[in-house]
Amino acid sequence: MGWAAEPKFHILAVVDSIIDRKLIERLLKTSSYQVATVDSGTKALEFLGYIKMAQSTQIHHLLLLIITGFMEVEVNLVITDYCMPGMTGYDLLKKIKESSSLRNMPVVIMSSENITSRITRCLEEGAEIFFLKPVRLSDLSKLRPHMLKTKLKDHNQKQEEKTAFQSPKQQKVQQQEQQQQQQSNNNKRKAIDEGLSHLRRTT
Amino acid sequence: MNFAKNRTVSTVPAAKTGLPVWMMGLVADRLRADANRLLAFLFNQGILDEQFLQLQQLRDESSPNFVSEVVNIHFHESEKLLRNLRSLLMDREFSGYNKMGIHLNQFMGSSSSIGAKRIRNACFAFRAASEQNSRAGCLRALELLEHDYCFLKNKLHELFQIQQQRVLAAGARYPMQN
Numbered sequence: 550m551g552w553a554a555e556p557k558f559h560i561l562a563v564v565d566s567i568i569d570r571k572l573i574e575r576l577l578k579t580s581s582y583q584v585a586t587v588d589s590g591t592k593a594l595e596f597l598g599y600i601k602m603a604q605s606t607q608i609h610h611l612l613l614l615i616i617t618g619f620m621e622v623e624v625n626l627v628i629t630d631y632c633m634p635g636m637t638g639y640d641l642l643k644k645i646k647e648s649s650s651l652r653n654m655p656v657v658i659m660s661s662e663n664i665t666s667r668i669t670r671c672l673e674e675g676a677e678i679f680f681l682k683p684v685r686l687s688d689l690s691k692l693r694p695h696m697l698k699t700k701l702k703d704h705n706q707k708q709e710e711k712t713a714f715q716s717p718k719q720q721k722v723q724q725q726e727q728q729q730q731q732q733s734n735n736n737k738r739k740a741i742d743e744g745l746s747h748l749r750r751t752t
Numbered sequence: 753m754n755f756a757k758n759r760t761v762s763t764v765p766a767a768k769t770g771l772p773v774w775m776m777g778l779v780a781d782r783l784r785a786d787a788n789r790l791l792a793f794l795f796n797q798g799i800l801d802e803q804f805l806q807l808q809q810l811r812d813e814s815s816p817n818f819v820s821e822v823v824n825i826h827f828h829e830s831e832k833l834l835r836n837l838r839s840l841l842m843d844r845e846f847s848g849y850n851k852m853g854i855h856l857n858q859f860m861g862s863s864s865s866i867g868a869k870r871i872r873n874a875c876f877a878f879r880a881a882s883e884q885n886s887r888a889g890c891l892r893a894l895e896l897l898e899h900d901y902c903f904l905k906n907k908l909h910e911l912f913q914i915q916q917q918r919v920l921a922a923g924a925r926y927p928m929q930n
Contacts, residue, residue, distance in 0.1 A: 568826050568862045575810050575818060632857070661861055683803045683865050686810075 558696045559583045563593040563629035563641060564659075573628065573659075573684065580689045590629070590636030594644060597624060597651055624654065625696040626677075631660035631667065639671060646675040653702060655695045659684055780921045787914045794907060797870075799900075804867030816919070820912045826866050827905055833859045834898055837878075841890055849882045852890070856882070874900050 560582045564570040570586050577584040587593050627645065629638040636644075638658050645651045658671045661682040668679045677695045680688050771779065794800040811818045833855050840852055856879050863871040874897045881889030 566858065566861055566865075568822060568829065568865050571822055571825065572807075572810075572865055575815065579810055579812075661864055682861070683806070683867075685806055 557583055558625045558693070559585070559623050560692070561593060561596060561624045561627045562586045563588075563590060563627065563633070563638070565589060565630060565633045569630065569682070576684060576686055576689055577628075579686060580692075582689075582692075585624075590633060590638070590641035590644075593627065593629065593641055597627070597645070597654070625700060626655045626657065626692060628657040628659065628692075631658050631671070632662075639667075639674065642671060642674050642676055653699055655692075655699055657692065657695075776921055780918065783914055783918045783921060787911060787918070790907065790911050790914070794911075798873075799868070799870045799904060799907070801867045801869040803865065807866060820915075823866055823908055823912075826862050826868075829862055830859065830871075830901055834894075834901065837894055837897075841887065841894060849885060852882050853879065868904055870900050871897070871904060 560577055562570065562573045562577065562584060564573055564586065565588050567588075570588065574584050574586050585596065587596055627641075629641055631638040638660075642656050642658065645654055645656055655677045656675065657678045657680065658676045659680045659682050660667065663681055671679050678691060791800075794804075807819045807822065815821075836855050837852060840855075856875050860872050860875040860879075863869075863875065874893065878890065878893035878897055881893045
């Protein structure tokens with residue numbers, strides 16, 4: 550999995566009303582996110598490969614692959630309705646935050662009702678944002694920083710896990726490679742800056 | 753307005769519309785004015801709100817019929833909900849205020865999502881009547897709701913027809929221009 554210029558974000562939308570589901574899907578796609586939709590909290594948990602025991606991320610990914618047939622096995626954010634029959638959005642939020650494998654997943658709640666105690670409860674339980682419906686396109690641009698933050702955290706975590714299993718020699722080699730990469734990035738940046746300043750001078 | 757000067761006047765009728773190409777400009781303008789007038793009316797009367805415009809923003813080349821698709825789903829759902837509400841109220845052993853509340857919440861939610869402001873407000877009134885356990889009040893509210901719904905459905909169908917005609921008019925025009 551390489552880093553493209555624009556990282557692709559995968560969002561799971563949990564909405565029971567068919568209209569709202571269609572709407573949120575369109576809103577998310579228009580905002581250039583990859584979208585999957587389910588109509589209940591239980592299906593969302595299945596989709597996320599929710600497992601009660603602590604599991605390694607490898608198995609988590611494999612299950613997702615089987616269930617969803619996604620090539621890129623990843624969900625970067627869950628956006629869910631609050632009011633749903635059976636498992637509410639709040640229940641889903643709780644389950645996600647209580648799960649060791651899903652705890653870092655950013656969760657966003659949507660509701661058509663502006664009830665302060667509801668909003669507070671969700672934010673206290675760990676929801677990133679609480680949207681009032683109907684959700685607008687402009688609202689969805691707020692999702693990006695939350696996903697970037699988690700993606701970076703996951704990436705760093707994976708790096709740490711990798712180095713933890715490496716021998717000291719391998720660690721040293723990797724450190725050197727990272728430094729070289731950093732250096733070439735700096736050089737590239739410098740070259741671009743110089744190129745740009747040249748442009749600025751001539752205009 | 754002098755059409756003949758700078759354009760290639762063609763008397764060959766444009767496909768699908770049966771009108772010569774030079775008339776299509778007039779037709780397109782007229783259609784656009786009709787659509788705008790209808791939308792302005794619906795907004796001024798408080799029948800639609802800004803959310804409807806937000807929906808329009810989501811149309812593009814890949815989903816040109818997005819709004820009409822969503823609205824048609826809404827109509828389908830609405831008719832089911834209205835039937836359920838009526839049958840609940842007509843039931844001689846009526847006691848289903850709770851169940852009505854669930855239907856109403858659904859109706860309110862989807863109306864709000866497409867910007868059907870008047871319908872959403874009618875649902876609020878209905879919910880208030882059901883919370884007061886007033887069957888008569890609920891019946892009145894239901895009739896108002898059914899009436900508002902029919903009105904909206906007709907107007908939106910009219911709007912979509914105009915939009916369809918605009919698409920046809922544009923499609924017929926451009927291939928003919930040099």
